[in-house]
Amino acid sequence: xxxSRLCVHTITTKPxxxxxxxxxxxxxxIRGITVWRDALEGRNIRATGKMLREEGLEIVSLxxxxxxxxxxxxxxxxxxDDNLKAIEEAVALGAPxxxxxxxxxxxxxxxxxxxxxxxxxxxxxxxxxxxxxxxxIEPLHPMYADTRSAINTLAQANDxxxxxxxxxxxxxxxxxxxxxxxxxxxxxxxxxxxxFAFHICDWRIPTRDIxxxxxxxxxxxxxxxxxxxxxxxxxxxxxxxxxxxxxxxxSGDQQLFxxxxxHAYLHHS
Amino acid sequence: xxxSRLCVHTITTKPxxxxxxxxxxxxxxIRGITVWRDALEGRNIRATGKMLREEGLEIVSLxxxxxxxxxxxxxxxxxxDDNLKAIEEAVALGAPxxxxxxxxxxxxxxxxxxxxxxxxxxxxxxxxxxxxxxxxIEPLHPMYADTRSAINTLAQANDxxxxxxxxxxxxxxxxxxxxxxxxxxxxxxxxxxxxFAFHICDWRIPTRDIxxxxxxxxxxxxxxxxxxxxxxxxxxxxxxxxxxxxxxxxSGDQQLFxxxxxHAYLHHS
Numbered sequence: 001x002x003x004s005r006l007c008v009h010t011i012t013t014k015p016x017x018x019x020x021x022x023x024x025x026x027x028x029x030i031r032g033i034t035v036w037r038d039a040l041e042g043r044n045i046r047a048t049g050k051m052l053r054e055e056g057l058e059i060v061s062l063x064x065x066x067x068x069x070x071x072x073x074x075x076x077x078x079x080x081d082d083n084l085k086a087i088e089e090a091v092a093l094g095a096p097x098x099x100x101x102x103x104x105x106x107x108x109x110x111x112x113x114x115x116x117x118x119x120x121x122x123x124x125x126x127x128x129x130x131x132x133x134x135x136x137i138e139p140l141h142p143m144y145a146d147t148r149s150a151i152n153t154l155a156q157a158n159d160x161x162x163x164x165x166x167x168x169x170x171x172x173x174x175x176x177x178x179x180x181x182x183x184x185x186x187x188x189x190x191x192x193x194x195x196f197a198f199h200i201c202d203w204r205i206p207t208r209d210i211x212x213x214x215x216x217x218x219x220x221x222x223x224x225x226x227x228x229x230x231x232x233x234x235x236x237x238x239x240x241x242x243x244x245x246x247x248x249x250x251s252g253d254q255q256l257f258x259x260x261x262x263h264a265y266l267h268h269s
Numbered sequence: 270x271x272x273s274r275l276c277v278h279t280i281t282t283k284p285x286x287x288x289x290x291x292x293x294x295x296x297x298x299i300r301g302i303t304v305w306r307d308a309l310e311g312r313n314i315r316a317t318g319k320m321l322r323e324e325g326l327e328i329v330s331l332x333x334x335x336x337x338x339x340x341x342x343x344x345x346x347x348x349x350d351d352n353l354k355a356i357e358e359a360v361a362l363g364a365p366x367x368x369x370x371x372x373x374x375x376x377x378x379x380x381x382x383x384x385x386x387x388x389x390x391x392x393x394x395x396x397x398x399x400x401x402x403x404x405x406i407e408p409l410h411p412m413y414a415d416t417r418s419a420i421n422t423l424a425q426a427n428d429x430x431x432x433x434x435x436x437x438x439x440x441x442x443x444x445x446x447x448x449x450x451x452x453x454x455x456x457x458x459x460x461x462x463x464x465f466a467f468h469i470c471d472w473r474i475p476t477r478d479i480x481x482x483x484x485x486x487x488x489x490x491x492x493x494x495x496x497x498x499x500x501x502x503x504x505x506x507x508x509x510x511x512x513x514x515x516x517x518x519x520s521g522d523q524q525l526f527x528x529x530x531x532h533a534y535l536h537h538s
Contacts, residue, residue, distance in 0.1 A: 106474055106490055109492065110449065110451070111451075114451075141411065141412065142410065142411050142412070142449040142450070143410065143411070143412045143476070143479075145448075145449035146472055146474045146475075146476070146489070146490045147474060147475075152449050152450075152451075153451070156451055179414075180379065180411040180414035180421050181411070181421075182379070182383075182421075182422070182425055203415055205375055205415045205416060206415075206416075206479075207412070207415070207479055208479075209479075210412075210475075210476055210477075210478075210479055220415070221375055221415045223378060
């Protein structure tokens with residue numbers, strides 16, 4: 001392992017502005033950045049993309065589109081419009097891919113939400129293709145099936161990606177969401193060329209918060225290196241993206257946190 | 270829906286002693302009780318079973334056995350011994366079934382834990398058979414794969430139950446653990462006669478604690494009645510067991526909570 005394929009998500013260092021993040025990542029020789037849309041608020045997006053590249057950073061993804069399911073048709077149309085805006089933002093930023101957190105709507109069945117996800121991706125795929133932006137369907141852990149995603153296994157994401165049969169629609173594999181799945185190895189093998197993104201962190205024992213207690217690689221129980229080998233077995237040679245939501249890490253010094261991320265990446269990924 | 274098949278787990282009313290629970294359940298015309306082993310501590314188990322029956326309660330299950338995986342052979346042997354003790358306790362109590370929370374050991378792979386679970390059940394099955402006690406493998410939500418169970422889908426539990434091909438080994442379906450699974454309906458249909466137990470509660474939005482924030486039926490997003498129909502479609506005609514771990518509900522009046530349980534059961538199950 002070396003640092004050449006290490007990417008950090010801006011949300012991982014949430015206390016930093018994107019300008020601060022760019023400088024801090026660059027100082028640590030981190031070469032990849034995935035930009036969360038909230039980090040772009042109030043910025044000129046094109047200029048921000050240029051700034052990141054001038055700091056020596058490669059923009060891996062824009063995070064995140066999706067959230068297609070809604071109880072009303074108006075809500076679903078707004079969601080599609082927002083995803084089209086995300087495609088424009090990705091073009092302006094110079095990001096080649098958008099990660100889709102697909103969504104789930106309280107008050108309707110998961111199957112209805114899943115159908116609305118299919119419809120949403122179908123609506124935006126032609127625009128993504130025209131813009132040259134890849135869409136990565138990210139299955140989320142089943143504990144997020146209530147409101148964040150009705151796509152909860154890699155098998156479901158693969159089914160959906162295969163049904164689109166578009167080079168612009170693939171999947172994102174996040175070890176945090178998928179590590180428990182007895183079908184994980186076979187479903188990663190099944191991905192082939194539509195494995196677009198690989199996200200890493202660890203599962204803390206005990207997990208103190210359902211959303212904001214992700215751990216550094218090596219601190220928990222996820223066999224990150226094993227899963228990385230399966231991912232690379234598909235031919236994937238993209239970045240390894242560190243995506244950590246952590247009240248604990250966000251409360252500390254972020255430059256020091258980046259150094260810990262590098263150490264964890266080199267020794268436990 | 271009527272109350273004839275309503276069962277409450279002693280853990281659901283954790284602040285009550287088992288003697289208090291028996292009186293409170295009986296006062297509400299609740300006819301089924303599943304006894305957690307901690308509720309029996311310091312009691313004569315045979316006398317406690319008699320007391321429960323005298324209160325008009327049917328003992329549905331003893332909860333819980335399992336926790337087979339351990340890093341050491343000595344740890345695994347202790348686990349098997351404890352499960353044999355649970356079988357003796359079930360006989361003494363007059364409970365016809367033990368629910369197995371299968372376990373997972375930090376420091377080894379889920380696959381290794383799964384193999385140790387198979388070995389553990391194989392070791393105790395002859396004793397369960399001889400004692401006339403059924404063993405119900407309960408798949409737990411994937412968010413408990415770190416330390417509580419390496420069996421996280423009904424498909425896995427069905428695979429295991431089918432491999433044993435014993436009338437004494439089946440599965441427990443708990444809506445809280447399984448509701449998100451896109452294969453749930455087909456896996457329930459697959460259960461057939463080895464669907465031994467049905468546990469209900471609801472998934473609170475937002476879930477504030479990974480362990481102790483279960484909701485009453487109707488308060489969350491689980492389609493409990495839909496899942497009950499699938500369960501009954503297999504021919505299952507056992508109790509509907511309310512199993513709720515909730516810091517919030519435990520802090521209130523337990524008789525009032527039992528009335529809320531009855532209302533939720535009659536209107537949202």
